[in-house]
Amino acid sequence: MIDPDRPAPEAFLPAAQAEGRGKLKVFLGAAPGVGKTFEMLTEGAQKLKAGIDVVIGVVETHGRADTEALTRPFETIPRRVTEHSIRALDEMDLDAILARAPRLVLVDELAHSNAAGSRHPKRYQDVEELLDAGIDVWSTINVQHIESLNDVVASFTRVRVRETVPDRMLEEAELEVVDIPPDELIERLKDGKVYVPAEATRALGHFFSKTNLQALRELALRRAAQAVDTQMLDHLKAHTLGGSFAAGERVLVAVSELPNAPELVRSAKRLADALKAPWTALHVETPRSRALGPDEQARLSATLALASQLGGATASIPATSVVEGLRSYAVEARITQIVIGKSARSWWFELRHGSVVDRLVRGIGDVAVHVLPAAAVPGGDRPVRAAAQGLVWRDYLSAGAMVAAMTLLGLFVSRWISLNSVDMLYLVPVFAAASLYGLRAGLFTGVVSALAYNFFFLPPLYTFTIADPQNAVTVVVLLGVAVAASQLANGIRVQADLATRSARHNAALAGFSRQLTGVATLEELGQAMCAEFARMFEVRAILLSNAGGLLKIVAASPPEDRLGPVEMAAAQWVADKGQAAGRGADTLTAADWLFQPLASGGVTRGVIGLSRDDGRDPLRADQLPLLASLLDQAALAAERIRLEGEMAGIAALEQRDRLRAALLSSVGHDLRTPLTTILASAAALRQRHEDPAFEALEAETQRLSRFVANLLDMARIEAGALRLAVQSVDLTDAVASAVHDARGALAGHAINLEVPCDLPLVRVDPQLFHHCLLNLLDNAGKYGDDGSPVTIATSRNPDELVLKVLDIGDGLPSEMAQKVFETFARVEGSDRGKAGTGLGLAIVKGFAEAMGLRVSAGNRDDGRGAYFALHIPADLLVRVREAA
């Protein structure tokens, strides 16, 4: 037995192989232009400096001078020129490198295909040969050239590359991700700094879209992370750091010619991946399998080919039975996990022969046997009920035949045995019919048997009359047996049916949910859903998204870009009502499709449509619960995607706001610093010289300074960059400090304060509120008549507290009362040449509204001037608590 703490022997294999072999390091990039070659050359140059023998095998400079310059320090092995049919192609000279035998060789573009006539068709094969020769190799690759990711990349970039490198190359390599942000890459592309292969130029714009680049980048990073993961697992295995890794699991999957075999192979692969175990697909050649038809043979070899394509080993051994073959192979190859399919044989068959599973489990002690229900395969499911109904007359016929046979047998044996034993013979057809064909057939057989028994054996013979009451009991017993046997058989059949169905249900759900965890957009979700539904139910599937009641086709499998008017109407109805409609539902049954809502959070986010080409209902009744569960999962995934999108949106908004605020603050800083110097210098000059020019200089600088402050405030309002820090503020306090700070602007005006001390506190941002008051006072000082008083008064009404600043002067023209708070609104025809920017009141409005206040303006009741008011709603008022 394997010692659990000892490293599994195969764990040493990679390391042992690596001993004499060169090491491979691969620079992995998301897209052309990220700088893989550059990075490889730069790091290579360091090795060179460290005294290591590094040569260039092949580096594609694409005629770029800076790359060219990087290659200069290295010795470059000249390329070999191959005479191609049309043009001369030069390829890496493998033999020259092998002859030169450097310590490390740089080989660009691992995925490159060699010209015809080269030793290997692919460059990675050259690299393998170099590694085998003990030469270390550094190479570069873009993520879309990795075989296992090729499909994924093509699915969203719509650019398929034909040159791929098998994953195993990367699994043994050290990976280094060369990464630059997508924006930078797009920039480099625009600057013409990216070499693009000719065949890709067509799809360039699409391929280099930001979303694609982000996705590619993520793939590259993920692939690298996965490599680290695998290497760490290998390390763990080699050092038995984790007991669970030392077990040395080996997976075996038994394949047959049956159509469910590919599914078995995929399951085995998943199991093996999860266990990090090697796996083998085994076909056991039994006498029966030698008699396979050509179709079945083809299917079998396709299955084996699939297995090796998925990275498994394949084997075929002859044996007298499948179980025998599996058992001997499993023991020999120290298999720990066996995957087999549950045969679609009948309960009856297995009762007689014992299932393969049972015999297998009995045969080998310590292996885990995974049995996959045959019904997990689409089409493998036998529609039991339909068959039972369709074939009912045949059941009765065979039941009748059995009774007839028994009667003949009874007539034959009754010469030697007693009459009482003959009735026992009839139990056989009754039992058989009841268990095979169900209750009705069983009862039918019981009645027929009783009649036959009565007619042929009971005196008076050849009549249906029963003379002896004891014989009546026989009839009753026969009927009772029929009922009991059919019940028993039925129960077992139903249970088996249920088990199969729930296993299938669970398998489908698990598979689907695994798929859904990977999707990142609604479109991907749609594609995954449609593909999965189409596969699972053998239907055509289509998904429509519901955006504000407008349906749009998101995905379909097989591809489909339109629906008929009847179908669209049905889909629309589903979207509106959130209930199923169409074929097989209760509503709008004229449609060829069945539509089901995809709802999350009480909102119908989409509609899924299913239809079948053969004109049957898209789904059987027993498939509906499965569909409902699948839709629930899909809806959850849709909800997750939506929330992720919202989060990203919020993050982006926050980021933008932060940027704006930072920008404004830095612009503010840059403007204020020189203003400070100018202002102070002007003040100093004015103090020292009695020149009106210096007075004007100081006054104008102050005005400029105020103007800049206003502009910055306005910009903050318009950028939405106001950040409120709300506090309870006493209006008396606020007014007092505003009057203090506005004393310059109010010079020459008397101040009347009509602010009672028992006002409630108000919940505002003190700084913004202060600014509002300052600007209102400034405005009053500017437009009020010289020497006139400025009044600050408050008034209460149930809804709000109003704070007014009143001046005495020309007042406002009536049409201005509305417009005065707009940006750059100034009273027309005002010929007094008041200095102002028309921003002050707009700022008051902006700040006030940001705090939830309202502004208004008008003329005083007594008509002597204008008023400007801040309306503070009642919900911003705080009743004063007595201080402790």
Place this chain on the structure above:
Amino acid sequence: MTAAKILVVDDEAAIRRLLRGALERGGYAVVEGTNARDALASLGIDKPDVVLLDLGLPDRDGLELIPLIRSKSSARIIVVSARDDTQEKVAALDLGADDFVTKPFDTDELLARVRTSLRHTLSSEAGAPVVTLGDIVIDLARRRVTLAGAELRLTPKEYGFLGELAKRPGRVLTHVQLLRAVWGPAHDSDVEYLRVVVRSLRQKLGPGGMALIRNEPGVGYRLG
């Protein structure tokens, strides 16, 4: 008495030149620093009485510098900032700055602030137990306040508040500093308490009360 020494820390040469001129005309000795390192070095060498500190320094956030200066020297710190940001002011004061001035500033105003902060230094040295502001006299030793000779009846909280401000006339105390000193650390966000006490104090102090207790919106209060 030798001239008080002012350390001007600002990375803008123009501002330093300007402040040097204004301060020297005001009779002070001036030393300059262009960054945080200079400023910290100068503390030990020049032993300034007042530091005019710009918060936007190239090598370090000016806010971080305040506690460092506090720990090394008894110099008064007046923050000079181009950002009109209430939270920054509060942070600077809570960290131990004595006052702040926002750019663009008025030179006279700045000189007045410098004088005020120097007076703090002198008064704290003398332990001046009596503060007189117009006809209001606050006797810190005997915990008495008189208005035009008549004693005012103040509640303990009212006196606590007024006394706290009177210890450093002209200097801004933040809401948090006042609440901690008078109500204790558990109440340092109950700004309403302050509003109520200020309101009743103003009523008791009469017409001069409005001007005496000055509100710095969103920041705190100062006396005079």
